[in-house]
Amino acid sequence: MMRRIFADLVARHVGEKEGLLFDTMESETSPDGRRSIQLTNPSKYQSWLLNTIYVRNATRIAHQVLSPKSFLTFDFVLLKPAGVGAGTPWHQDEAYLDPKYDHSTLTFWMPLQDVGPSDGCMAYLPGSHLRGVFEHRSVHGDPRAHAYECATTIAQEESVVCPLPGGGCAIHGQRTMHSSSNNTSSVDRYAYILTFGISPTLSKHPRKAAWQEQRRSKAGVFHRLLRKVRRIGFLARSMYLVNFKRRLDGISGITPKKEHIESPRNL
Numbered sequence: 116m117m118r119r120i121f122a123d124l125v126a127r128h129v130g131e132k133e134g135l136l137f138d139t140m141e142s143e144t145s146p147d148g149r150r151s152i153q154l155t156n157p158s159k160y161q162s163w164l165l166n167t168i169y170v171r172n173a174t175r176i177a178h179q180v181l182s183p184k185s186f187l188t189f190d191f192v193l194l195k196p197a198g199v200g201a202g203t204p205w206h207q208d209e210a211y212l213d214p215k216y217d218h219s220t221l222t223f224w225m226p227l228q229d230v231g232p233s234d235g236c237m238a239y240l241p242g243s244h245l246r247g248v249f250e251h252r253s254v255h256g257d258p259r260a261h262a263y264e265c266a267t268t269i270a271q272e273e274s275v276v277c278p279l280p281g282g283g284c285a286i287h288g289q290r291t292m293h294s295s296s297n298n299t300s301s302v303d304r305y306a307y308i309l310t311f312g313i314s315p316t317l318s319k320h321p322r323k324a325a326w327q328e329q330r331r332s333k334a335g336v337f338h339r340l341l342r343k344v345r346r347i348g349f350l351a352r353s354m355y356l357v358n359f360k361r362r363l364d365g366i367s368g369i370t371p372k373k374e375h376i377e378s379p380r381n382l
């Protein structure tokens with residue numbers, strides 16, 4: 116049911132104008148026609164997604180592993196279309212976060228069909244969560260692209276590929292190095308992803324993230340604005356805002372535009 120609903124949202128370009136639907140790998144210098152479609156906060160349009168056993172279980176686990184104060188900061192869908200789905204390059208989620216703050220996040224990754232190496236399954240680098248934040252750079256060397264990639268080559272033999280059945284789940288922290296493979300199969304790959312976090316605190320040891328500065332200086336005003344909009348639903352600098360707004364709206368009540376609301380039963 117989730118697959119059908121997400122396919123429908125993407126087909127109707129829901130969230131595109133708001134900058135919530137976009138291709139994470141799109142860049143001026145993209146070498147191939149591969150695609151990686153992200154819809155940020157689908158629960159804004161289908162609030163029942165927040166009342167699933169998935170969210171309930173993930174919340175319980177986040178409370179145990181991260182902190183009882185942790186909360187769902189955002190959800191997103193990543194679609195890697197059949198045959199042309201672009202794998203996500205190696206990265207740590209913290210590469211996207213404000214380096215002046217200390218962050219603590221936990222991400223739940225649930226594929227909506229069986230996944231293996233040829234359908235865009237995830238791979239992880241064991242122990243990487245203890246190795247600090249690696250140097251990153253914009254994918255394809257284009258600061259206008261959304262995705263960052265780790266600037267260090269990750270040896271395949273050191274990583275662990277993680278095939279999963281549909282409805283299975285893998286969990287990673289903000290410093291766990293991870294990637295996914297291209298989807299060369301004939302089935303669209305959907306993953307429904309939840310990120311939990313606690314409010315970031317100003318760091319006593321602020322980091323530098325040259326890749327973020329480069330993006331700020333090289334990307335044009337339009338792209339910077341668009342990225343800001345995305346970040347409202349995206350990573351943790353905006354955690355306070357998202358959480359605050361969710362509390363105001365009553366978590367499932369972020370008001371979706373009427374034309375976007377569909378009852379799951381009608382799909």
Ligand SMILES: O=C(O)CCC(=O)C(=O)O
Nearest residue numbers: 193203222224295306308
């Ligand atoms: O689904 C993917 O290909 C990558 C997901 C990812 O990077 C994440 O969940 O942090």
